[in-house]
Amino acid sequence: MKQFDLIVVGSGVLGTFHAYHAAKKGKLVLLLEKDNQPMQATVRNFGQIVPSGMGKEWFQFGVRGTQIYNTIQAETDISIRNNGSVYIASDADEQQLIHELKKEMDTRGYQSILLSTSQCIDRWPALKSTYCKEGIFFPQEVSAEPNLLIHRLLQYCTSKFQNFVYQPGTPVVECSVTGSVSKVKTTFGKTYTAEKVIICNGGEFKLLFPELFERSGIVVSKLQMLQTLVMPEVEMEGNILTGLTIRRYESFQECPSYAKLQTPDHLAELKKWGIHLLFKKAIDGSIIIGDSHEYAASNEVERLGFGQNEYINQLMLAEAQRIVHFDVNKIASSWSGFYPQHNEKDIVEIDIEDRIHIRTAIGGKGMTTSAGYAEQSIAKLI
Ligand SMILES: Cc1cc2nc3c(=O)[nH]c(=O)nc-3n(C[C@H](O)[C@H](O)[C@H](O)COP(=O)(O)OP(=O)(O)OC[C@H]3O[C@@H](n4cnc5c(N)ncnc54)[C@H](O)[C@@H]3O)c2cc1C
Numbered sequence: 001m002k003q004f005d006l007i008v009v010g011s012g013v014l015g016t017f018h019a020y021h022a023a024k025k026g027k028l029v030l031l032l033e034k035d036n037q038p039m040q041a042t043v044r045n046f047g048q049i050v051p052s053g054m055g056k057e058w059f060q061f062g063v064r065g066t067q068i069y070n071t072i073q074a075e076t077d078i079s080i081r082n083n084g085s086v087y088i089a090s091d092a093d094e095q096q097l098i099h100e101l102k103k104e105m106d107t108r109g110y111q112s113i114l115l116s117t118s119q120c121i122d123r124w125p126a127l128k129s130t131y132c133k134e135g136i137f138f139p140q141e142v143s144a145e146p147n148l149l150i151h152r153l154l155q156y157c158t159s160k161f162q163n164f165v166y167q168p169g170t171p172v173v174e175c176s177v178t179g180s181v182s183k184v185k186t187t188f189g190k191t192y193t194a195e196k197v198i199i200c201n202g203g204e205f206k207l208l209f210p211e212l213f214e215r216s217g218i219v220v221s222k223l224q225m226l227q228t229l230v231m232p233e234v235e236m237e238g239n240i241l242t243g244l245t246i247r248r249y250e251s252f253q254e255c256p257s258y259a260k261l262q263t264p265d266h267l268a269e270l271k272k273w274g275i276h277l278l279f280k281k282a283i284d285g286s287i288i289i290g291d292s293h294e295y296a297a298s299n300e301v302e303r304l305g306f307g308q309n310e311y312i313n314q315l316m317l318a319e320a321q322r323i324v325h326f327d328v329n330k331i332a333s334s335w336s337g338f339y340p341q342h343n344e345k346d347i348v349e350i351d352i353e354d355r356i357h358i359r360t361a362i363g364g365k366g367m368t369t370s371a372g373y374a375e376q377s378i379a380k381l382i
Pocket residue numbers: 009010011012013014015032033034035037038039040041042043044045046047048049050170171172173200201202203204207208223224225291336337338339360361362363364365366367368369
């Protein structure tokens with residue numbers, strides 16, 4: 001039986017980039033996915049690649065991740081577009097935070113530009129001047145189309161590397177170590193062996209090591225997303241992040257004035273549902289609007305349900321209408337996405353006998369940081 005150097009379980013963005021970096025090093029890699037194609041967080045997300053939103057430690061993974069996306073995009077179209085990211089401040093507190101972030105980004109040598117109301121509106125005419133007080137723009141940031149990216153990336157990997165074997169439709173149900181060999185068993189009773197196994201199983205905690213996940217402290221977040229009808233006339237290129245995002249993202253939390261930030265009354269109900277307003281124009285001309293956050297412990301995920309809470313959608317749309325001119329109520333579709341996270345760790349890393357390595361719960365930053373994080377992770381493990 002052929003022995004692999006590495007088996008990766010789970011072909012979301014985190015697992016696929018682990019497999020990519022190992023294959024790049026010449027390792028013989030088998031990437032196993034339980035579904036016929038990935039259909040979890042990696043395809044349901046916003047597709048904003050925003051190092052500017054990351055805390056200091058993970059910022060570097062976002063910057064490196066962007067370089068990796070750009071390198072692959074230069075070879076083949078994986079849906080990466082370079083239209084930058086802008087954070088729109090709507091009041092004096094948010095303005096203070098964007099000024100502090102600008103100072104911090106200058107010390108890191110990461111390009112950012114402060115924009116006045118009129119400069120913002122010239123560039124993104126869909127924004128309302130009543131909302132937009134000032135903006136901070138990161139011109140080098142990129143976005144992806146989540147419904148395209150992972151499929152194209154997997155195609156790229158299998159055609160670029162002869163040592164990259166991808167097998168979808170293969171749930172792994174057992175993973176063990178015997179001596180110096182790791183074994184992986186699938187639902188079809190087939191066993192594969194490798195020197196090491198990396199498990200990037202996202203929020204699927206029932207098939208492998210369920211007791212371990214039960215006591216891991218992982219929390220699952222449910223997000224609601226909305227997508228408008230196709231609106232080619234709306235000019236909104238890039239990642240558009242707004243005041244509630246400034247009040248939420250880690251990069252701003254690390255700014256000096258964050259500690260004394262108060263929540264104005266009109267934002268209290270939105271904050272209660274973890275809402276911050278993001279806009280992204282998809283390739284087809286529709287506008288994706290998000291998102292909200294509800295939480296449950298990893299062993300109580302069912303509590304979150306799978307449907308849409310219409311009250312949350314209405315709260316998001318009312319706030320969105322305060323920000324933009326176009327009619328946000330022309331909604332074509334909506335969906336829920338889920339990701340695991342850990343409230344005290346940036347990612348969950350569990351090692352079993354130095355052969356099986358669980359890497360999951362990268363939280364809401366996986367599209368931005370997985371490519372960069374996985375590069376360092378493979379360098380450490382292999
Ligand atoms: C609505 C939403 C918006 C988001 N927006 C952004 C954003 O704009 N920018 C950003 O940086 N991040 C964003 N994120 C976060 C990002 O999507 C996630 O961090 C990332 O996709 C996680 O990737 P993953 O590979 O860990 O997990 P997943 O995508 O869940 O992949 C795990 C894979 O493992 C497979 N699997 C599990 N168990 C097994 C098994 N036993 N055998 C075989 N296969 C298995 C699953 O089928 C799945 O395909 C968002 C997330 C959501 C939900």
